[in-house]
Amino acid sequence: MSDRRHWLALGAASLLAPWGVARAGAQLEEPLADAVRSALSASVADAAPPVPEFASTARRMAYLRWLSAMSERLRPKMADGPTRHEFLQTLWYESHRAGLDESLVLGLVQVESAFRKFAVSSVGARGFMQVMPFWMRTIGNGEPERLFHMQTNLRFGCVILRFYLDRERGDTFMALGRYNGSRGRAPYPDAVYAAQKRWVFSDKAG
Incomplete structure (x- = not known):
């Protein structure tokens, strides 16, 4: 059901999230069980540098093709080459x-911040993935300014989205709504699905 809803939304929402539109995230603070909080904290605390490792040359080459393609697509929003490479x-x-x-x-x-590192929403969400500061109190070090650090912001955002996806039993539509604080309503997931179409990569050499 979630896959069907996902692909229907991809087609129907293509006009809902034009390039560059930013929609601030507004995750809702909710009580977390100690086991969940510990698991999220451990995931965030792992300070491993973001250097991909590959089991084979073929996989590494596929990654490099993805990196090259995405870099060209992102250029209009992130002009500096080294910054763009580090971000991707x-x-x-x-x-x-x-x-x-x-x-x-x-x-x-794209939907949350239009790729602006220092984006701040009217409700205080910060950075690329518009992470709410309360997450720093819940699973971080309590310093919201760290959410402007590239890896910190992307790691928190990905860990939070994974958490919501698990809570919604793999239903991406519902998880995206929860990420935005609009669970069960279509506009935000539809906007993300529409924006996602720009970033789908087909590796013909793979």
């Missing part, structure tokens, strides 16, 4: 680390 490498690493499709995460970043 980090996003790929954190997406895969959390078991997320990188095109979905890119679509979410």
